[in-house]
Amino acid sequence: MSSLQITYYSSPIGIIEITGNEEGIASLYFIDVKKEDSPVISPILKECLYQLDEYFKGIRKEFGLKLNPQGSEFQKKVWNQLLGVPFGKTTSYLQISKQIGDSSATRAVGNANGSNPISIIIPCHRIIGSNGKLTGYGGGLWRKEWLLNHEKNTIFGKQTELF
Numbered sequence: 001m002s003s004l005q006i007t008y009y010s011s012p013i014g015i016i017e018i019t020g021n022e023e024g025i026a027s028l029y030f031i032d033v034k035k036e037d038s039p040v041i042s043p044i045l046k047e048c049l050y051q052l053d054e055y056f057k058g059i060r061k062e063f064g065l066k067l068n069p070q071g072s073e074f075q076k077k078v079w080n081q082l083l084g085v086p087f088g089k090t091t092s093y094l095q096i097s098k099q100i101g102d103s104s105a106t107r108a109v110g111n112a113n114g115s116n117p118i119s120i121i122i123p124c125h126r127i128i129g130s131n132g133k134l135t136g137y138g139g140g141l142w143r144k145e146w147l148l149n150h151e152k153n154t155i156f157g158k159q160t161e162l163f
Helices: 043-056 073-082 093-099 106-114 141-153
Strands: 005-011 014-021 024-031
Touching: 005 043, 014 043, 024 043, 073 093, 073 106, 093 106
Parallel strands: none
Antiparallel strands: 005 014, 014 024
């Protein structure tokens, strides 16, 4: 396993730090202060920057990147389920727990969601409370709200009228 490389993306809602190597994207977090980029970054990180740029410009709704998140088997199961939540849509922690086969695991699903190391790409921002309210987000609730509004207001999220 080669060492992780680091790069940054300046998004409309803050600096995003991306780490990874040829094995895939390992993390994607919002940060306050940019550090130093790796002197050379892998093609996977370059592609991540490109796809993030398209996402924030409203022209990409699905990411096609190799991911390599580190976590427990349960966390990976939850994160894999999150990947199935469509662009511009939301679901609840309860729904995710039912989808992984344990409706009593809502709190554990919430913890796994909160431990997601690859925000935006593994769309933890699309998970809300069963009551329809926004709940915790590591990048801040204001970012979660921004991301959900961004997805609903892009060309992909809008309903088009046929007549």
